[in-house]
Amino acid sequence: MDCFEFLEKIDNGIIDLVVIDPPYNMNKGKWDKFASQDAFFNFTYKWIDAVIPKLKDTGSFYVFNTPFNSAYILQYLIGKGLVFQNWITWDKRDGFSATKKRYTNGQETILFFTKSKEHIFNADKIRVPYESEDRIKHAKVKGILKNGERWYPNPKGRLCGEVWHITSERLKNKVNGKTPKLPHATTKPLELIERIVNASSNKEDLVLDCFMGSGTTAIACKELGRNFIGCDSNKGYVDIARKHLHEIEKQKKLT
Numbered sequence: 001m002d003c004f005e006f007l008e009k010i011d012n013g014i015i016d017l018v019v020i021d022p023p024y025n026m027n028k029g030k031w032d033k034f035a036s037q038d039a040f041f042n043f044t045y046k047w048i049d050a051v052i053p054k055l056k057d058t059g060s061f062y063v064f065n066t067p068f069n070s071a072y073i074l075q076y077l078i079g080k081g082l083v084f085q086n087w088i089t090w091d092k093r094d095g096f097s098a099t100k101k102r103y104t105n106g107q108e109t110i111l112f113f114t115k116s117k118e119h120i121f122n123a124d125k126i127r128v129p130y131e132s133e134d135r136i137k138h139a140k141v142k143g144i145l146k147n148g149e150r151w152y153p154n155p156k157g158r159l160c161g162e163v164w165h166i167t168s169e170r171l172k173n174k175v176n177g178k179t180p181k182l183p184h185a186t187t188k189p190l191e192l193i194e195r196i197v198n199a200s201s202n203k204e205d206l207v208l209d210c211f212m213g214s215g216t217t218a219i220a221c222k223e224l225g226r227n228f229i230g231c232d233s234n235k236g237y238v239d240i241a242r243k244h245l246h247e248i249e250k251q252k253k254l255t
């Protein structure tokens with residue numbers, strides 16, 4: 001279903017978390033092609049306007065895009081009264097350059113906004129390993145003196161920063177330097193979406209993704225005990241997502 005038709009059917013103020021990986025205007029498929037930059041931003045601002053009323057007052061809004069497009073989207077979301085939280089840089093461990101006149105593109109942006117300052121954020125659920133294991137080994141025993149107090153590392157790791165080093169699906173699936181044709185051209189890594197879902201929702205919360213593609217957000221929600229609602233205008237992608245979800249259900253029944 002088209003996102004605009006879908007969003008009209010949803011009540012306002014019922015969504016805890018929106019995770020949206022929309023078209024980037026990069027011609028990754030027919031769905032990612034626009035007549036002009038203006039046409040792309042008109043479409044982007046239109047879906048943003050349709051999504052914002054669906055959020056609860058405690059809700060969070062994550063939107064993916066290129067850094068360039070994100071600069072415009074950030075301004076637009078601020079204009080709509082949302083609260084800016086982070087500009088997350090996803091370092092894809094992957095890059096492609098069509099020119100030697102500038103640096104290779106290897107990142108995508110994830111803007112993290114909330115409807116208010118009363119949002120959910122489970123910082124302890126998304127801790128990541130400390131970088132300097134040697135220093136931490138020592139600190140576990142003796143602690144480190146900081147401003148006159150002894151600090152001991154958290155056994156679950158350090159608080160998660162806003163630069164995420166997560167290998168892209170394209171790179172993960174390379175065989176002998178070549179990437180086979182994947183079921184969806186822009187599937188996001190599950191661990192990346194799981195981090196967002198863990199951080200910004202609780203069990204049984206309702207998560208929305210109206211550009212769900214191969215269903216990574218739906219899968220993360222299923223794995224983490226959240227409710228999910230979403231759509232994609234391409235039936236083939238919705239079928240792929242359904243298949244993944246059925247497989248997870250089957251596995252869960254077996255264990």
Ligand SMILES: C[S@@+](CC[C@H](N)C(=O)[O-])C[C@H]1O[C@@H](n2cnc3c(N)ncnc32)[C@H](O)[C@@H]1O
Pocket residue numbers: 001002003004021022023031184186187188189210211212213214215216217231232233234237
């Ligand atoms: C970047 S992809 C999402 C990929 C997804 N995050 C994943 O991990 O598989 C964007 C998706 O938006 C869908 N799409 C584009 N325009 C749409 C529209 N107007 N309504 C609903 N879906 C749309 C495309 O079919 C595409 O699958």
